[in-house]
Amino acid sequence: MSNLATIAHLIGDPSRAAMLQALLPGEALTAGELARVAGIGAAATSGQLKALVESGLVSVHAQGRHRYHRLAGEEVAAALETLIALPQTSPRRSWPHGDAFRQARLCWHHLAGRLGVALYDSLTTDRWIEAAPGGWVATEMGEARLGKLGVDLVEARRATRFACDCMDWSERRPHLAGGLGREITSMLTRRHWLRRIEPSSSDTLLRRRLTCTPEGARALSSEFGITA
Amino acid sequence: MSNLATIAHLIGDPSRAAMLQALLPGEALTAGELARVAGIGAAATSGQLKALVESGLVSVHAQGRHRYHRLAGEEVAAALETLIALPQTSPRRSWPHGDAFRQARLCWHHLAGRLGVALYDSLTTDRWIEAAPGGWVATEMGEARLGKLGVDLVEARRATRFACDCMDWSERRPHLAGGLGREITSMLTRRHWLRRIEPSSSDTLLRRRLTCTPEGARALSSEFGITA
DNA sequence: CTCTGCCTTCGGTCCCCCCCGAAACAAAGA
DNA sequence: TCTTTGTTTCGGGGGGGACCGAAGGCAGAG
Numbered sequence: 001m002s003n004l005a006t007i008a009h010l011i012g013d014p015s016r017a018a019m020l021q022a023l024l025p026g027e028a029l030t031a032g033e034l035a036r037v038a039g040i041g042a043a044a045t046s047g048q049l050k051a052l053v054e055s056g057l058v059s060v061h062a063q064g065r066h067r068y069h070r071l072a073g074e075e076v077a078a079a080l081e082t083l084i085a086l087p088q089t090s091p092r093r094s095w096p097h098g099d100a101f102r103q104a105r106l107c108w109h110h111l112a113g114r115l116g117v118a119l120y121d122s123l124t125t126d127r128w129i130e131a132a133p134g135g136w137v138a139t140e141m142g143e144a145r146l147g148k149l150g151v152d153l154v155e156a157r158r159a160t161r162f163a164c165d166c167m168d169w170s171e172r173r174p175h176l177a178g179g180l181g182r183e184i185t186s187m188l189t190r191r192h193w194l195r196r197i198e199p200s201s202s203d204t205l206l207r208r209r210l211t212c213t214p215e216g217a218r219a220l221s222s223e224f225g226i227t228a
Numbered sequence: 229m230s231n232l233a234t235i236a237h238l239i240g241d242p243s244r245a246a247m248l249q250a251l252l253p254g255e256a257l258t259a260g261e262l263a264r265v266a267g268i269g270a271a272a273t274s275g276q277l278k279a280l281v282e283s284g285l286v287s288v289h290a291q292g293r294h295r296y297h298r299l300a301g302e303e304v305a306a307a308l309e310t311l312i313a314l315p316q317t318s319p320r321r322s323w324p325h326g327d328a329f330r331q332a333r334l335c336w337h338h339l340a341g342r343l344g345v346a347l348y349d350s351l352t353t354d355r356w357i358e359a360a361p362g363g364w365v366a367t368e369m370g371e372a373r374l375g376k377l378g379v380d381l382v383e384a385r386r387a388t389r390f391a392c393d394c395m396d397w398s399e400r401r402p403h404l405a406g407g408l409g410r411e412i413t414s415m416l417t418r419r420h421w422l423r424r425i426e427p428s429s430s431d432t433l434l435r436r437r438l439t440c441t442p443e444g445a446r447a448l449s450s451e452f453g454i455t456a
Numbered sequence: 457c458t459c460t461g462c463c464t465t466c467g468g469t470c471c472c473c474c475c476c477g478a479a480a481c482a483a484a485g486a
Numbered sequence: 487t488c489t490t491t492g493t494t495t496c497g498g499g500g501g502g503g504a505c506c507g508a509a510g511g512c513a514g515a516g
Contacts, residue, residue, distance in 0.1 A: 004311055008240035065462050086285070268474085268476090
């Protein structure tokens, strides 16, 4: 069977899809948590997770009597977001949780949504980063200013070559992913410019939401010229 | 049901996946041709195509007693390529038709594979094109040189905003898609620098293959600095 | 050690959906 | 009009796989 059909079939089951969506922010969840998200029993969950792991979409990490599952990599998260983005072509539909969710959310530890796209645009037009073969590089000026803001550029460069351009399904635009995206998002939350909402919610979408603090709005405006 | 599961379930059936792959180059095929590709009867094919059309993945165009089907848009092609790219992480597997297929192929009318990535790199490093919010723009120098080569820049700009960066599954790198990608590829084949192989083959992969003519190899080297 | 909690394996049921053959419909040509 | 070719609709059959309940490992707490 073709690769395409195999992978898509795995994602195509409602239960497995719910689990994958729950894993989209990038954190690891136990089998029990995923069972609750998918709304199925423990036995069924175990089988589904086994299939996901064997296919390479999900990786496991046993710790005590828990088994922590996470997406196998950033490419998986990007592919899922791409698929989610597909049906929303012409007429922008309304979304659960409305604009709030479209505003800012996590996708594999980086920033997506309107804010993520705005940040990406700001970095490119102000030439903090530039396109280069194999990914993106920070310009000299960009390195200096990002470093000053507390972004760990060494850590950012340790990422895979697949360095940028995750498709954003709500904005239908690429945004900043990869190591740099992760480190910038880390900085933004560390400085309390962005805050996570309800990480414990059972709602898959809610768990990914981020909000901008008043302090963060001012900072984003002065540092990046973004009006949040 | 979630959007993700619905779409992925459609792609996840072997017959439908085969049809979608056959449509990847961007041309329209009749229901009968797709039936042959998928290896199922006409009745089953009709039902599957109906589902694909209703979901918005595929569009139809009736002409006489034939019904021509094509992918609904470039985003669909990009999403399929992204999915195909997923499992090929660490150990580069060998491919049907070997390196030849990885070398150059069509993806929704633009150039993919090693050659497509090389072209993308050449255009960015030589600054014929630059990243800009919402897509890519040709620099002044790029416009002049592309125009001289016979690329229809007016037509290229008529494309959607989703202008670039289709993920390349064999190279795991973005390459030049969108209106500009299509027009450049059109120029390359019009000048017989690239030639299509076996557009009538029943093999889904073969049908997408492109080869570089001797003349084209010289031209690509002198014009873009690409050693094909 | 025992008990409790998390997870897996096994056996079995059930349903979705994928396919085919037959018939009907539509369009073009003889 | 009759035939041929391309496609759709209908009815029915069959297989894959998704779920559950029960039972069995493991790991940690008491």
